[in-house]
Amino acid sequence: MPAPCRSDLSTVRLCSSPRLHSPRDLCQSFARNRHTTWPAYGCQPANLLRARHLSYSAAQPRTWASATTTVAGPTSSSTQELDLVSAPTAVVVGGGPAGQAMALLLAQRGWLVHVYEKGNRFEGGNHAGGVGYGWNVTLSSRAFATLERVNALHLVKQRGVRLLGRVVVQENGQDRYLPRMPDNVSIAVPELANALAQVAMEQFPDRIRHHYGHRCTAVDFATNSAMFVDSTSSADDMQAAASVVVRKSPPADLLVGADGVNSVVRVSMQTKTPLFGFSQEFEQGLGFKAARVTVRDSALAPDRTQVVLRRNADEPLLLADAIYTFTRPYNGSLAACALLPNPDRSYNLIVGGDHAPGLTTAQACRELLEKAFPKLAAMLGDDAHKRMAGAPRGSNRTITCSRFHHERAVLIGDAAHAMLNSLGQGANAALEDCLLLDEALQAHSSVPAALAALTAERKPETDTAAALSKQGIPPRGLGSLLYFLKYRMLLWLSGLLPGVVPQPWQVVIQATCEPYSQVVARRKRENVVVGFILAVLAGAAVAGSAVMSAGGCWGSPWVSTMPAQAQRQWDEVF
Template sequence: MAKSQHVGGAGERSALVVGGGIGGLAAGLALARSGWRVKVLERAAAFGEVGAGLSLWPNGVRALDALGVGDQVREQALVETRAGIRNRSGRWLSRTDTQELADRFGPVVMIHRARLFDILRTALPAGVLCGDSAVTRADLRGGRVEVEHGRGVSRADLLVAADGIGSTVRHSLWPQAPAPRYAGYTTWRVVVDTGERLSAGGESWGRGERVGIAPLADGRTYLFCVANAPEGQRSPGGELAELRRRFGRWHDPIPRLLAAADEEAVMRHDIHALPPLASFVNGRAALLGDAAHAMTPNLGQGANQALEDAVTLAVLLEAHPDVESALSAYDRLRRPRTRLIARRSHRIGVVAQWHWAPATALRDLTLRMMPGPAVLDALTAILGWRPPDREDLIAHTG
């Protein structure tokens, strides 16, 4: 018989966070800092992250500041790195003034996902993380939430579903929600150690194919490659051989990076996105991160939006007199913003993955003619985000 567990004692606000990824850890940390008794339930027996790079944009770094770990993350920032978009031969189509971007919005941090994961995990209070706790069912009962998982049944005042694009909680409590949809392209990711520190990053666009390069602070390089492909396809000769076949004649340093890569380090995933939901909230349950708004990675905002979600949710729970009104405000704030960003990311992916030669020629010409400041202006609505002001919200709701 499953063991029943209660999170929190009499008069103490309690929360269950489902999912031990970056969004789940951020939510757990944000709630714990606000005085909640929190348990983070993760299906895996051990907590960890895959070996890939992650872009933290200024909005995400501000969220991490609100969580008290911004300085640790900011140490990973890269300065004076050239970035932008090139074609497959290496010609710059669009350059990003990284110094102006930093002056206007703050630094962009390129960090290994495992490093960010460790920073968040270390900041959590002892006893918050519960591994080997795969969630099989979630219910709303008598003004509380109930979750059945690998270790038994837990109940709490609040449920935060941060369990990814295939969220079990979303399936349980949002049964009418649309299923994720394939974006039409697949991606390979790998971290490479060539023994040299690259001075330029950014993306290179071809016809139905792309390559992204991001130097990491530890001297390694994060490489991702994208190609139009049928869903579920895999390479019979190995994924690294496929990368070398597709991209081995692109501009330097792409061939050198692929030559230095290890087959075991290459990860391949088809790209899916979640269609817009009617609500991120159901009673005392809230969706967060990819469980709420999984988007294509073309703006590099997936993790950043999860961090924004976590900080916003905790602030609203402090500012509002009850959980339901706080979650209603969370839905009003987060759903329009993430929908806007998801739409932009989708459009960029469509254009970047064009294959027809006349269309790609027009695209490349348009990029060359676009003034640099216009690119930064277009990012203002995304990168200019700041955490909600708790005192203002309390005054407004009071």
């Protein structure tokens, strides 16, 4: 048993323990470590820290009983109760996927964690029975490493859908298919957060305490605590201060801001701490609305595990477990839609473009879908338009901060570094943040030092990821054809010549935990390889033309000896 470490109000020294594998190692080998028990970091803080926790418990008894989740667990012994009192305390603002995952990682280390969320558990309205936000995220290797560490991967895969790839639907029926890695999972954001909360309640009923219905209004960095009001408080209530009860979290050794793109923790850092820079950039025409909708049985493929591609415009589109995207000109601009699968045979419908903000009535939704996407409109259930009209409006933006921390408070996920959804990396990067923060806390002797190290390591990578997300938007017109041609060509050649021709960078970013900066370097090498291939093809064409003019026969021996499977793949590419 390591000796207790000294701590005071400004720092909690973390007891030494064997250094863990890096998150990148975990990403490559998480399947082999499912039953690994991880050493606990953290130590018994000084009496002053213990007194702070006791004084909070005595002076501020819990209210809002209906908004605070209490889980009955086994009767604790006096030793267990003392352990909870002496444990370092963390406050997590935001009960989304990143906040829940961070709470689990801290609880594994022996921390007492308070998670505050403005919504209610199982809320979100994106289930088949309700109207509301229907945003799905695509999880890949970066997220899987974190989910495996917190023993939630199996449950998340049960509640999500294994994606087959992406289908770009064309008006002429010549749909384009981009296969993805087979383990990618599509899951609704509330489902993911609730799955992690369920794991927390089952594994750490005493160490993780959920407070739902708490909306954060400010952060007090002097005590490292956050202020909250009841989420049902209206703007008028906020103006009449006497009618609003403000609650304060316990003073924390670590405060985590996981409260999304409109982070109150980040705003508090901007206004209350020196030299904190922040910028955000909205992408024109990339606003969206999203809702969970039902589709008609006739629109579903007999086997949803197989993508069925059409060959002409008259054939019906049959939906499988893939992402389907549609783009059409409409009223002088571009309208875009996407369908993402759910386990219950419903789909999440996302409508983007300049027309999305105006979809406030069922009639407006019906008119847009029937005129711009008639085949899609025919597949949707009768209540789809009403659900879309009632869904909140979202925006696509990138967010960058000059740093992610201040003293013992830190930002993770979209609160620190939002990116566009073109590559499906927002949730993956957020969950990867949790592992990196966990690693930093284990590697450094104090919380401020760990948070400073996290900013130094993580910020360059997330800035690069935001830039990559802009480059991941497929171009339009002829550029779209060239984009997909290059993708399929590299996919085929990398399978034919592994180690010689690189995989497309879009595959690497999904299939590995390779740092985003290395993905950029890979993308540059990829362009060199493509340029070389095009030069070889151009030279072969010139030589072939010369042979044909001399009476030769161009290429038949090579074509005739090409393996049948490779020939089919070659035909799909070209």
